[in-house]
Amino acid sequence: MDKLYTLFLRRNTTKYAVIIVCLLHLLVTGFEARAQYFGQNKVRYKKLNFKVYKTPHFDVYYYMKNDSLVKRLAQENEVWYTLHQKIFRDTFEKRNPVIFYNNHPDFQQSTVIEGEIGVGTGGITEGFKNRIIMPVMETHHTTRHVLGHELVHAFQYHMLLGKDSSSFENLANIPLWMVEGMAEYLSIGKKDAYTAMWMRDAYLNKDIPTVKALTSTNKYFPYRYGEAFWSFIGSTYGDTVIVPFFKNTARFGLQYGIRRTFGFDDKTLSTLWKNSIEATYKPLLKDTVQNVVGLKVIDNKNGSDMNVAPAISPDGNYLTFLSSKSLFSIDLYLADARSGRIIKKLTSKVSATHIDEFNFLESAGAWSPDSKQFAFSVFSHGRNKVVVVDVPSGKVRHTIAMGKAEQISNLSWSPNGKTIVFQGLAEGQGDLYSYNFNTKQIKQLTNDWFSDYQPSYSKDGRKIIFTSDRTTYDKGLAQDVSFNLAELDVATGAITDIKVFNGANNLNPQYSGDGKKIFFLSNRDGFRNLYSYELATGKTDRLTDYFTGISGITEFSPALSVSNNDDIVYSYYRAQKYTLYNAKATDFKSVTIDPGQTDFTAGMLPPPRAVGVDLINANLNNFLAFPRLPVDSITPAQYRAMFKMDAVKSSGIGIGINSYYGAGLSSGIQGMFSDILGQQKIYAGAAVNGQIYDFGASITYINQKSRWDKGIGLSHIPYQFGFFNQTATPTTYKNKPGYIIRNDSYFVRNFEDAVNIFTSYPISRINRVQFGLGASYNSYRTDRYRDSLVSLPSVDSTYYLGSERKKVNNSEAERALGFRLNSYSLVRTSVAFIGDNSFFGVTSPLNGYRYRIEAEYIFGTFKFFSPTIDLRKYVRVAPVTFAGRLYGTGRFGNANGLYPLYVGYPFLIRGYEGLSFYNNRAANSNAFGINQLSGSRIAVANLEIRLPFTGPEKLAQIKSGFLFTDLNLFFDAGLAWNAGDKIYLQKEPPVIGQTQQLDSNGQPVIDAGGNPVLTPVYGRTPAFSAGISMRVNVFGAFVLEPYLAIPFNRTNIKKPVFGVAFAPGW
Incomplete structure (x- = not known):
């Protein structure tokens, strides 16, 4: 949150003040400025010289x-x-x-x-x-x-x-599936066994989407379904229609773009696409066995829709897998391999703060031979590392960086427990490496231009089976590079190519328990099934015959793991879900297959034959030609930096003319500029909200060439506040006694001209240290808007005398307001330690934690020390989140004359917003007045129960694609006080003394008897409230929070107080 300073609100029998909040500074302080209070870090661990x-x-x-x-x-x-x-x-x-x-x-x-x-x-x-x-x-x-x-x-x-x-603006007319699907189709073509598996799944489950469904829901992955759609368009109407259709959609929208291009509507096009898919895949379903082999151990009931990278322990008792079960992150789970019972979360990105992310996309971990330790690849401190966890205790035993191989995947542990083999990427070359736990030495096992991938140790540790493009890379003319099997002799380094299913992707090889067979996955017939290969004889068997297939998140993701006892765990894809099955090798029905036979008919996207001009596939098939x-x-x-615009945003222009306030203008614009690598950035903004005096602007330069973020900013920002003062002066009008009533509205502008220098050092993705140095000059301008009336109570009449507006001396406003409006200068120095490991929902954080500990020293016209402590914790207990916050800040030193801090903002405590006191005509009708909410120090405590109410299906109670809301129950507590104040833990503050009342000119008020009028002095009491709110994400632009709060200290209020906050959940 921004640290906001607001005016002291006061009211007596003749005057009351009202805050006019102006958030102009939000328009001009730059794109990133508001995110720097919290936010996770993108750490640049090394300086790259391009x-x-x-x-x-x-x-x-x-x-x-x-x-x-x-x-x-x-x-x-x-x-x-x-x-x-x-x-x-x-x-x-x-x-x-x-x-x-x-x-x-x-x-x-x-x-x-x-x-x-x-x-x-x-x-x-x-x-x-x-x-x-x-x-x-x-x-x-x-x-x-x-x-x-x-x-x-x-x-x-x-x-x-x-x-x-x-x-x-036209880009908004084009749905994501069209944009990404075109990119997939033009770079892959019709032959894509992986996307074909998704389309067969859609056919099998009677879930072929319409064009409208593709566009209006997020159920269908835009890359896969979009690719299949464009394949249908290109093959049916010719590739020459692709670009005109795309451009028509951009100009006129999808519905009219379809009609303009094809002459019919989207429903007709959807039907034609559906018919094409059904006609292509229906004949293939007849001879296919759909009974899934093995025991279903992990599905969407005990896991999630995505359960991937299975690894069974050598003894066959345990299973590890990566899953999105916790909703906000991919975590590593341990389960019983036979029953599927989730034993525990082995490690989590949330709790393991040294882990930036799991390498889950195309990698799997490895068990130690004694089934007691597990090794896996993570992203940590700017590279991949191997983390070894003790399975019973969950403690991390090793975190290992693998030398020049900064990206590593697909681990396999040797049977003697001494080494781990893995694929490492160094200088664009993917080779096999091994790491010895005893000697701490890294050995490069292959060193050539080919891509060697997914290694696995034999049961005696003498051989390593892996998949490689060494027999296929640049051997044909097509753009795709297929993978075949190869075996490495560990002692000699000799590599033997295993010639099977040439041209197919043969992946994820694993040795059988006796070491005589290789189990692997292949798309040799366009499907994705499990095969075995006998090393001695070359006999090749198909073990499954699934209409969809065995697959991970991508075509190259590991989806197979084999124990020493030939327990085979695999990931079966069906109904857009990844389910893990466990089966014995003997459970599969083997069918011997010719290892030289391939047929990719089932791997072609519908329709199987192109009718129109086929430019794309012809070119892709001759890529190397x-x-x-x-x-x-x-x-x-x-190298040249070449600063150019990255983004520009405008709030539009509004003009208003009022006979009382005059002409006003509302407009704002922001721009971001950067060099070609984004290492240097300039944020600039300007806005006006009202009259010409309300013009604000800022410019900020940020340098990101090294790990340190460094920057400087200049700004001129006007802050507005106002108050109302009413005076009644006895007079005679038309020979009748009465009063001249003057209603004075004072608008005070605080102009802040500032320069700020800042730097931050990200320690990790979660933690950083920030330093700041700034100077500002603050001045005031006061405008008075006066309505004059004559009130004649004797005849119950009021006469309007006129109105005026004029600039007045600040001294007049000072007398009415109660404190001085002198110009002042400040120099600020600050240091802050920040941590953020939170996971955001649709309107607020729902898991993790945040904290900020800051020390700020201000000197100049005022001289004081200002610490800030902000601690926040979010505990997810599905479907709700329990959220807590402790916040405190204050001024210690000479800050007299500077307007006080205010604890009644709705983003701190709800039910005590300044305007609500006056809207209820009860600013001081009980002892707890609005003055209780301002002081030189504030402390806040909040508790919330957050329920995602409408939004994404996996998160919210009510599915919605456009309305994103959270429903919240809250309890707030806040306290404001000054040095020397006594604090009382009771509902209403006690009277602890009296003070003389002053009029608007600062003079003592005397009653009819000539005695001074005294007003009570109250002790300080914390404010408490509870209630319900709903946060609404308004199209991603801002978060709106209407609430009903019961302010327990305001005993004169008999109904809940309604209010609205404009801020994301804390």
Whole structure:
């Protein structure tokens, strides 16, 4: 929260003050400023020195030492450009920036993109600068695919935002499945056994979505369903219709875009697509066995919809798996392998603060041979590390960084317990490595250009089976790179290729208990099934014949694990869920298959044959036939920062004219600028809200080149507040006694001109230290708006005399308000320690914790020390969250004359908002008046029970795709006091003395008898309230919280107080 200073509110028989809240500073303080109170960190663990290569159509930014890799990527850039250009019929007039990172851990530290980059993000293309940002992936196939996918987005942005009349507003017309589906189809084509598995699943479950359902719900994964849809469009109407359809949708919206392109409506198109899927897959279902082999151990009832990366212990008793069971994060669970009973959460991102994320997408862990320890890969401190956990106790035994291999996956523990083998990515090269626990030595087992993947030790430890593209990479013409099996002799390093199902993806190999067979997954017939291969004879058997398939989150995710006793645990995909089954090898019905036989008919997306112009698949099938850019045409260039706009936001313009207040203007604009790598950023904002005096502006520069964030900001911000004062002066009017009533509305503007220097050091994703130094000059301007009336009580008449507005001296406002409005200067120094491991729901945090401990010293006109302690904890007990907060701040020293702190804001305690006192005409009708809520020190305690009410199906009680709300029960407590005040724990504050009442001119008030009028002095009492509220996320722009509160200290209030807060849940 911002630390807000507000005016002291007071009322006596002739005057009362009202706060006019102006949040102009929120419009001009920059995009990031409001997020710095809390928020998790994107830590840059190392400084990357980028270089540049230029090709005809691209500026390639890189820092890797593997120059041959960079040039090969630059060549593939140009090949993809050639392919996509034939579809889009568009050319890049300027070279398009492509920024490569050495691996995914480095990619997650990127400054190019704001916010967190998750494990599942393979690449990003942003629109303002049309930058492609991506890491080198673990396999050549995935790197090539992601590059082709992201370049489609670059063409999409260039087409819509370049020479065309479309703009960013038009992008909102295009649903995500169209954008991502096109990128998938243009970079993969019709032959995609993985997406075909999803479509067969949709057919099998009678859940083929309509175009409307694809657009209006988040049930259907946009990449897979979008790819299948575009395959249908291209194969049915020709690839030449793809771009016109896309552009029509951008211009006119989806409904009219369909009608304009095809001549019929979306319902007809949906029916045609559904018919195509059914006609393609119905014949394949007849000869397929649907009985799932084995015992269902983990499903969506005891786990979640996503239960992946299974690993069974060598003795077959235990099972580990990664699951989204806890809703907010992927966690590692331990279960009984036979019953599926969840024993415990082995480790969690929430509790294990040294873990930034689990490497869950395409990796599985490994059991020690005694089934007592478990090793797995995590993201930690800017790289992948191996974490070894003692299973019985849950304690971490080892956390190991694997040398130059900064990205690691797919572990296997040797039978003697001394070593772990894994796939490591170093300088864009995916090889096999081993780590010896005794010697602490890392050994590189393979060292070549090929992608070696998913290693697994034999039961005697002499061999390692793995999957590799060494027999397929660049051997054919197509863009896809298939994987075959290979076996490594640990002693000699000799590699034997296992020739089986050439051209298929043969993945996840595991030795049988006796070491004579290899169990593996293959898509050799377009399906994804389990196979066995006898090492001695080459005999190959199909063990399952599933219509959907055995799969993890991606095609390359591990989905199979085998114990020493041939217990086979696998992940079965059905109804968009991943369910784990446990079966004995003997439970499967074996069918011998010719190892040289493949048929990918079932892996083709509907319809199986293209009727129209088939440019995309023809080009993809001849990917390597396109000429490569000569290496000497890839030229080095000097890196230039090239500051350009990243984003701009406007609040629009509003003009109002009032005879009383005059003309007013409301408008605001924000802009963000950065260099090409996002290492230097400028945030600028300007706004006006009222008259010309209410103009505010700020500009902030942030440097993110190193681990330290450094910045400087300049700002001019007007804060408004106001109060009302009424005086009655005896007079004679029309020969009758009466009073001249003057209703004076004072609008006071506090102008703050400030310069701030700040820096922060992120210790981890959770913790950081912030330092600040700033100086400000504050001045005031007071405008008085006066209505004059004559009241004649004897004849019950009131006459309006007129109105005026004028600038008045601050001294007049001081007399009316009760404290001085002198200009003042402040210099601030601060240091803060911040932690944030919270998980946000739709309107507020629902799990984890936050804290901020800050010390601020202010000197200048005033001189005081201001500490802040803010502690917050969120405990999720589904379906609710128990949330608690302790907050306190204060001023210790000379702060007399500076307006006090106020504890009655609804984001602190509800039921005591300043306006509610006057709306109820009861500011001081009991001893607990509004003055009880202001002081030089405040303390707050809050408890809430939060229930996600409407929103995402897995989170909220009522499913909604557009209305996101939380229902909350709350108890608030707050106290404001000054140095020397006595505090009493009772409902109403006691009278502890008296003081003389002063009039608006600061003079003592005398009664008719000539005696001074005395007013009571009260002790300080904490304020308590309880009630119910509903927070509403308003289209992601802000959070609105209407509430009903029972303010227990306001005994004169007989009904709950209604109020509205504008802030996310604390």
